[in-house]
Amino acid sequence: MIPNLKYxxxxxIPAIIQDIENxxxxxxxxxxxxxxxxxxxxxxxxxxxxxxxKYWMKGETSGNIQLIKKILYDCDKDTLLIKVKQxxxxxxxxxxxxxFYRNIKKRR
Amino acid sequence: MIPNLKYxxxxxIPAIIQDIENxxxxxxxxxxxxxxxxxxxxxxxxxxxxxxxKYWMKGETSGNIQLIKKILYDCDKDTLLIKVKQxxxxxxxxxxxxxFYRNIKKRR
Numbered sequence: 001m002i003p004n005l006k007y008x009x010x011x012x013i014p015a016i017i018q019d020i021e022n023x024x025x026x027x028x029x030x031x032x033x034x035x036x037x038x039x040x041x042x043x044x045x046x047x048x049x050x051x052x053x054k055y056w057m058k059g060e061t062s063g064n065i066q067l068i069k070k071i072l073y074d075c076d077k078d079t080l081l082i083k084v085k086q087x088x089x090x091x092x093x094x095x096x097x098x099x100f101y102r103n104i105k106k107r108r
Numbered sequence: 109m110i111p112n113l114k115y116x117x118x119x120x121i122p123a124i125i126q127d128i129e130n131x132x133x134x135x136x137x138x139x140x141x142x143x144x145x146x147x148x149x150x151x152x153x154x155x156x157x158x159x160x161x162k163y164w165m166k167g168e169t170s171g172n173i174q175l176i177k178k179i180l181y182d183c184d185k186d187t188l189l190i191k192v193k194q195x196x197x198x199x200x201x202x203x204x205x206x207x208f209y210r211n212i213k214k215r216r
Contacts (some may be wrong), residue, residue, distance in 0.1 A: 002212060016124055016133055016191030025124055028187040040212070074207035075200055079136040081208040092183055099182035100189040104148070105109060 002036065006078040012048060015080040017058075017091060019098075020069045026091035027099040029058075031080065043068045045084060064088035110144065112188040120156060123188040125166075127206075128177045133197035137166075139188065143185040151176045152178060153192060172196035 007013050012030040017073035019026055029047040031039065035055055038046035043064040045058040059065030073080055090097035115121050120138040121210030127134055140145065143163055146154035153166040153174040174192035181188055182213040198205035 003210075012124055014136065016136065018133060023133075025126060025133065025189050027129075027182065028122065028124065071212040072208040072213065073210055074135065075118075075202055075204075075209070076207070079207075094183055096183075099181070099184070100145050100180040102111075102181055104111065104179040104181065 002033075002040070003073060003077060004034075005036075005073060005080075006076065008078075010042065010050075012050070013080055015045075015047070015082050017045065017066060018081060018083050019086055020083040021085070024098055025088060025100060026066075026084070026097070036080070039068060039082075040071070045082065056077060058091070059087065062088065062093070064090060066091070110141075110148070111181060111185060113141075113144075113181060113188075114184065115140065116186075120158070121186060121188055123153070123190050124187060125153060125174060126191050127194055128191040129193070132206055133208060134174075134192070134194060134205070144188070147176060147190075148179070153190065162213070166197075166199070167195065170196065170201070172198060174199070 005013055011032045015031050016028050017026045032048045034047045035048050049056050065087045070083040092099040113121055118161040119140045122136055123139050124136050125134045140156045143154045143156050157164050173195045178191040
């Protein structure tokens with residue numbers, strides 16, 4: 001059921017996580033084939049942590065889990081876009097709804 | 109004006125491109141520091157092509173350029189989220205509006 005995706009030289013593929021309710025981009029994290037299988041099987045996002053070198057489920061400590069609604073992949077088959085129902089306050093470990101809460105200001 | 113972003117071991121950072129009008133995720137591509145500077149300076153998305161090993165501007169051949177509206181970065185400083193006005197038919201080289209037009213079907 002999983003298409004032939006293109007993983008990078010570390011066996012990873014970036015997964016953009018988008019809020020199904022308002023289309024906000026919540027976060028980006030990385031999956032390998034196993035994390036993607038866990039995600040599909042459990043209906044909750046699982047990732048590979050590049051810094052901690054282990055699998056993690058979003059919300060495993062905070063309770064802010066992400067329920068899978070749709071898994072899309074792009075024309076090049078090297079990026080995932082996962083639409084989720086975000087449970088709890090948000091996706092970011094800072095407590096914010098989205099990890100993208102800062103912007104680069106234009107020079108005036 | 110550019111914060112201290114975390115580039116990967118190839119000097120790249122993924123940039124999620126989102127439609128400012130309806131929040132659709134259009135594509136993901138990679139920037140290095142120079143591509144990001146070009147993007148900010150020109151107000152149009154510029155990327156580094158990992159396969160062709162050169163800079164490219166979105167729409168340079170198709171005319172479907174992307175006009176920068178907002179550049180956000182995430183809590184880890186290792187991903188960009190760029191909100192754009194997409195000019196023309198769409199972002200995908202297939203002619204589609206978004207590169208994410210296929211989904212992984214659930215087993216029934």
